Amino acid sequence: MRSRLQQIVAILLGVIIVLPAIVIAGALAYGVYVLIHRASAPLIAAAGTIVASVIAITLGNYFASRLKIDEANRSKKIPVYEDLLNFMFKLFDAPRTGKTIVENEVAEFVLAFNQRLMVWGGDIVVAAFVKWRRYITNADAVKARPHEGIFLYEDLILAIRRDLGHRNKGLATGDILAIFVNDVDSNLPRRT
Numbered sequence: 725m726r727s728r729l730q731q732i733v734a735i736l737l738g739v740i741i742v743l744p745a746i747v748i749a750g751a752l753a754y755g756v757y758v759l760i761h762r763a764s765a766p767l768i769a770a771a772g773t774i775v776a777s778v779i780a781i782t783l784g785n786y787f788a789s790r791l792k793i794d795e796a797n798r799s800k801k802i803p804v805y806e807d808l809l810n811f812m813f814k815l816f817d818a819p820r821t822g823k824t825i826v827e828n829e830v831a832e833f834v835l836a837f838n839q840r841l842m843v844w845g846g847d848i849v850v851a852a853f854v855k856w857r858r859y860i861t862n863a864d865a866v867k868a869r870p871h872e873g874i875f876l877y878e879d880l881i882l883a884i885r886r887d888l889g890h891r892n893k894g895l896a897t898g899d900i901l902a903i904f905v906n907d908v909d910s911n912l913p914r915r916t
Contacts, residue, residue: 852876856873860876878900
């Protein structure tokens with residue numbers, strides 16, 4: 725008898741608990757249905773505004789962060805590139821000044837520069853540097869095309885400028901060289 729009575733009490737308690745839950749869920753569903761049909765345009769506009777705001781803030785933060793990273797990298801790149809240009813101008817100016825640059829000094833510079841270039845050099849600069857370096861260390865290539873090295877060096881300078889944000893628009897082959905080679909147009913053959 726107890727088990728039968730317990731079953732009836734359990735069913736009654738279930739109905740007492742479940743029935744109001746079904747009524748409340750139905751009322752909520754009806755309320756949402758009415759709300760959507762009566763106020764759908766304002767709700768959609770509000771939801772769209774919220775979504776657009778979240779996207780705009782997220783993208784804004786991403787681009788601001790990217791800009792900070794690029795600026796930090798640029799501040800590290802500039803001294804590396806300046807050191808290369810200063811050293812190269814020192815080499816180019818050595819015959820005029822009579823100052824000889826010993827092989828040990830070149831080796832020390834190259835070792836330190838290569839380490840810094842690997843970390844801070846932009847991809848286009850590293851590629852241009854490697855192309856130039858491969859040429860100048862290949863005696864057969866230098867013998868076959870002796871003037872190509874200076875043009876590859878100009879390509880390296882243009883790559884540095886591009887990496888630092890310059891567009892190099894309107895600069896033709898030889899224009900950068902003309903800054904430091906007085907007779908570039910008359911003494912260097914056109915690049916082939």
